[in-house]
Amino acid sequence: MSETDLQVKQRIDELRARLAEYNYQYYVKDAPTVPDAEYDREMQELMALEQAHPEFQSVNSPSQKVGGQALTAFEQVTHDVPMLSLDNAFDEASLLAFEKRILDRLKQSVTLAFSCEPKLDGLAVSILYEDGQLVRAATRGDGQVGENITANVRTIANVPLSLRGKNWPQRVEVRGEVFMPKNGFKTLNENQRKSGGKVFANPRNAAAGSLRQLDSKITAKRPLMFYAYSLGVVTPSEFELPEQHSERLNTLASWGVPLCPDITTAQGGKGCLAYYQHILEKRDALPYDIDGVVFKVDDIQLQNTLGFVARAPRWAIAQKFPAQEEVTQLIDVEFQVGRTGAITPVARLEPVFVGGVTVSNATLHNQDEIERLGVKVGDYVVIRRAGDVIPQVVSVVEAKRQSNVKPIEFPTQCPVCDSNVEKLEDEAVARCTGGLICAAQRKQALKHFASRKAFDIDGLGDKLVDQLVDANLVHSPADFFTLSLPKLIGLERMAEKSASKLLDSLEASKRTTLAKFLYALGIREVGEATASNLALHFRTLESIRQASIDDLIAVQDVGEIVAAHIVNFFNESHNTDVIDALLSVGINWPEIEAKEEGVTLPLEGKTCVITGTLSTMGRSDAKSALQALGAKVAGSVSKNTDFLVAGEKAGSKLTKAQDLGVDVWDEEALVAFLERH
Ligand SMILES: NC(=O)c1ccc[n+]([C@@H]2O[C@H](COP(=O)([O-])OP(=O)(O)OC[C@H]3O[C@@H](n4cnc5c(N)ncnc54)[C@H](O)[C@@H]3O)[C@@H](O)[C@H]2O)c1
């Protein structure tokens, strides 16, 4: 052997070994280690080398094989007619070359009719019916021998257990694809993530993993579907069937077998290309995942004349779509802080063309996800970008890992404001505790601070908050109270009159309540009700600041998580600085009188609901007033409700209260009660 021949042989052996390993991971384990695009590139290279060097051909080459070995855990099924693969076309030219090859072989120069079918990305299944009843179902396996998955296929909702009508052959094999629709895949993965189960890389793997379960009860819970695309054996063989593949599909439909609704026929290679374009444009909107389209010579007679090569028919071809999964290198991980302080790790990638665009960032979601993936900086990763969805890191290509990869360190300080990062045990998301001072969270926090149920600053809407922050006039809430006329009228669309009105309402808002003040701080999970319970319980800001987790849990409606949020908030000096600044600009509230020992509040232990419109006060004011008197204010009426406050236009809650015999107070009764206490 010459030097170059040796090199070629070496490369061929290398590719064969790699592809055989990919096949095993993909077909047997349902857990591919490289994206299809990478697999296809290596397979193309191998086929080209084998073609140029026929002396190195081998029947054992992955280029000659279909699928992978059937798992011995399943009973084996030998197919009467082998289940083959399809040749691929990756561009227009190779599709037109396919048409030309066929015409040359048939010695014809006509325009052929083709059946045009979406190439569903699932797995091929053979379903056998005898006397109209489903008797056996099998996977493709290695094309000759598949796995008996009858019990599992029976659980797929749209697979008919018996054929409709009477006009079917005594024995008939239906072939088609089992797949998982996109929305089912999304829900399944969300649930798997929550329950700590296996997360699937893509709908194909999810379908394969769900179908090849030893326990059909698991399969039954998975959102699988089946679409038929051809007939296998038919007995008796003289049973009359249409002469066109497309007509045969219609026959299948007449027996109640489901077909993909996007199948059609086209004339010649040109017609096929138009179909390709049409489906490519529809791809993202389709409810199922496809990796291309399949073209089949429609005339069965011609199909038979053309016949097969080792692993695929000559009369069909799969034209692949641009890949939605690719491999690239993870250069670094950056941490972004969202508006609520949530910290998201973002993968910085070596730019890669995938899903029709060049992708250089992908989300890594959170720390749990990083751990699940086992990803490190410097790793080669599989990126998936399907439709408009944010690109995802789906897996690490372990085989490509180098020794210099570095672990991903989750920050303990916020990358924007340097505050501590908190991650509670039962939460996946880590958050910056900087709250009010974190620039990333600032706008959101300031809007909350000015909102109606908090400081209720008239004339200070979301747009103005954006403007003030962008103009560098406001960094923290206390800055609102240092705004002046000259500063304000410098802003776009801010006239003197509205500016001075704003200053007036800022001044007025300085007088507030401890509950509103606490709520305005935007401590996580401290809503209006919790803020008001805290105020009533502790009575002063100082004692809330000093409170331990145990002290806090003693408050109505405060659990361990909320207590931890509160303690973490006050432990952060950035937050206490903001509070001190607010107090020093003159924010104040009336003192809350001590509850005398032994004296209970008039509404202690009572639960009420407020509905309808109140004319003398807002619903939230009524709520605070009732809470201050010890009542618990609930959102819906039940038999545990003691009374309902019903304003104008009260609807279903009033009806329900009347049905349950719950006391109803009108606004007048409420006002009278509040005046008395
Ligand atoms: N990532 C990996 O490690 C890895 C490993 C092995 C294979 N693969 C992928 O699988 C491909 C080869 O796999 P293959 O031989 O199983 O199948 P294929 O995808 O090349 O084509 C044949 C299959 O297409 C499916 N199909 C969908 N719609 C069809 C229709 N309307 N008519 C006929 N068939 C239809 C059937 O399941 C059939 O078995 C590779 O090109 C690669 O993309 C990837």
Ligand SMILES: [Zn+2]
């Ligand atoms: Zn921060």
